[in-house]
Amino acid sequence: MTLYVYLVAGWLLLVGSLGIVRSRDLVHTVVCLSVAQSGTYVLLIAVGYQRGATAPVFGSTTPPSENVVDPVVQAMTLTDIVVSATVTALLLALVIQIAKRHGTLDPDHLSSLKG
Amino acid sequence: MSRPARLVLFLVAAAGVAALLVVAFLDLPPFGSPFHPYRDRAVAAAVAHATANVVGSVTFDQRGLDTLVEETILLGSVAGAAALLRPSKEERENTTVPEGGRVLEATKLTGYLLLPVTLLVGIDVVVHGHLTPGGGFQGGVLLGTAVHLLYLTGHYRALDRVRPLPVFDSGEALGAAAFAALGIAGIIAAGAFLGNILPFGTFGELLSAGTVPVFNIAVGVEVASGVIVLLAKFLEQALRVQREAVS
Numbered sequence: 001m002t003l004y005v006y007l008v009a010g011w012l013l014l015v016g017s018l019g020i021v022r023s024r025d026l027v028h029t030v031v032c033l034s035v036a037q038s039g040t041y042v043l044l045i046a047v048g049y050q051r052g053a054t055a056p057v058f059g060s061t062t063p064p065s066e067n068v069v070d071p072v073v074q075a076m077t078l079t080d081i082v083v084s085a086t087v088t089a090l091l092l093a094l095v096i097q098i099a100k101r102h103g104t105l106d107p108d109h110l111s112s113l114k115g
Numbered sequence: 116m117s118r119p120a121r122l123v124l125f126l127v128a129a130a131g132v133a134a135l136l137v138v139a140f141l142d143l144p145p146f147g148s149p150f151h152p153y154r155d156r157a158v159a160a161a162v163a164h165a166t167a168n169v170v171g172s173v174t175f176d177q178r179g180l181d182t183l184v185e186e187t188i189l190l191g192s193v194a195g196a197a198a199l200l201r202p203s204k205e206e207r208e209n210t211t212v213p214e215g216g217r218v219l220e221a222t223k224l225t226g227y228l229l230l231p232v233t234l235l236v237g238i239d240v241v242v243h244g245h246l247t248p249g250g251g252f253q254g255g256v257l258l259g260t261a262v263h264l265l266y267l268t269g270h271y272r273a274l275d276r277v278r279p280l281p282v283f284d285s286g287e288a289l290g291a292a293a294f295a296a297l298g299i300a301g302i303i304a305a306g307a308f309l310g311n312i313l314p315f316g317t318f319g320e321l322l323s324a325g326t327v328p329v330f331n332i333a334v335g336v337e338v339a340s341g342v343i344v345l346l347a348k349f350l351e352q353a354l355r356v357q358r359e360a361v362s
Contacts, residue, residue, distance in 0.1 A: 002146035003137075010136040014129050021125040022118075048154070051147035056158065056169035057248055058318075064162045070154040071161070071169035075178060078170070079185050082252055086192035089345050093196040096352055100203065108118070 005046040012039030026095045026105045030088055037084045041077050048073035165315040166324040167246045174250065175330040179309035182330075183294055186337060190291045193341040200348040202356045218269035226268035233261035241335035245324035251331040255338025263346055271354060280347055283340040290337025297326060297333065 016036025023029040048070030056071035058064045099105055144150055161172035174182050240247075241254030265274040301310035316323035 003140055005146050006140040006143060007137070010133060010140070013136075014133060017129065018125065021121055046146060047143065048151065049147050050149050050151060050154075053149075055248065056154070057246075058162075058167045058169070059246070064158065064318075066155055066158060068154065068158065068169070070151045070157075071173050072153040072157050074170045075173035078174060078250075078252060079181060082185055083188055086189050090192045090196050090199075092349070093199040096349075097199055 005049075006043065009039045009043035009046060012036065012042060024106050024108070026098060026107060027092070029107065030091045030095060033091070034084060034088055037080070040080055044073040044077045044080065162318070164311065164325055164327075165318040166327055167318060168244065168248065168250070170248070171245045171250050171327055171331065172324070175327045175334075176311065176325070179298070179330070182334070183298060183309065186291055186294055186334060189338065189341055190287060193287060193345055196345055197348050200352055206356050218267075223268045226264045230261060230264045233257060233264060237261055237335075237339070241331055242328065243321070244331035244335075245327040246321070251334025252338055254331075255335040256342055258335065258339035259342025259346070262343060266350065271350070278343055278347065280344065283343045283347075286340035287337050287344060290333050290335075290340060293333035294330065294337070297329060301326075 013036050016032050016034075016039065019032030019035060020029050023032060050067075050069050053067050053069045054062060056068040056074065095105065098110065102110060104110065157173050157177060158169055160177055161167075161169040164172060164176055166172035166176060237254045237257035239254070240249035240257055241251055244250030244254065262274065262278055265277060297312075298309040300312050302308050304310070304312040311325040313325045313329070315325050322328075
């Protein structure tokens with residue numbers, strides 16, 4: 001069942017999006033965005049996986065060889081995680097501002113514009 | 116839009132996306148196959164530059180420009196979050212912070228014991244980023260969270276003393292500037308932006324991999340400072356900032 005791991009990645013993306021759509025609290029929305037984004041980590045790591053291969057880090061006991069999982073997608077995942085963490089921080093700061101200005105975190109009560 | 120209507124709209128769209136994803140997944144190379152052309156080239160390039168950690172080599176040597184942009188995103192979002200978390204006009208910032216409630220002795224002991232250990236592990240992960248799994252980003256987060264163990268032990272004031280925020284504000288900018296400066300040094304010495312300017316050394320030694328360890332340290336300083344500044348701003352919001360009574 002080689003499709004399974006890719007389906008997990010797709011499922012994470014969709015279930016995270018479902019959480020955003022159904023959210024009643026902006027902090028919950030931000031966490032759901034992180035869940036949706038973690039689908040990309042699973043997809044990237046799965047694309048680079050090779051059965052029986054080791055980590056792409058060499059040393060005295062593991063001499064350089066081609067028999068490693070793909071380091072390029074791992075570096076991309078690292079970038080992805082860093083960006084996700086910073087975006088989460090920025091969004092949470094925005095949520096704090098919204099809570100102060102509007103006194104609510106329910107997105108359904110935030111429809112009116114307010115200066 | 117009402118909640119049920121929104122949900123129905125989402126489910127229709129999600130079904131479409133799911134179908135497209137499955138069609139795309141069916142065309143991907145089978146999971147776990149030995150066909151990885153990028154891997155073969157990346158490993159060869161890393162070994163040629165005496166970098167034991169191929170992921171580190173990809174991040175700082177082969178895809179340095181991406182990492183520079185990524186670092187700029189980090190800098191920008193920390194600056195943005197810090198700007199958003201300033202106390203507003205109707206708020207005032209308390210200079211004294213009430214000490215929190217009672218903290219378990221076991222929590223305090225664990226916090227004090229783990230503080231030096233976490234700092235050491237953080238430095239180790241940054242410095243050996245080109246040899247073992249880790250690097251500037253991972254080690255920087257470790258270093259940034261290490262000092263917050265003091266907060267978990269119930270000493271916000273102690274935390275306030277050990278992390279003078281202006282130092283870390285500039286530490287963050289310095290880390291990002293060092294990255295860009297190394298890139299420009301690459302133009303001058305190696306003829307390419309972010310090119311390698313240091314001798315490669317012996318594979319697997321601490322002083323190897325050319326500029327990768329230097330990039331790791333620059334990023335480590337930036338990420339650690341960024342995490343500290345961010346958490347400090349969030350903690351200030353929770354502990355210090357109070358809304359003045361609106362008359």
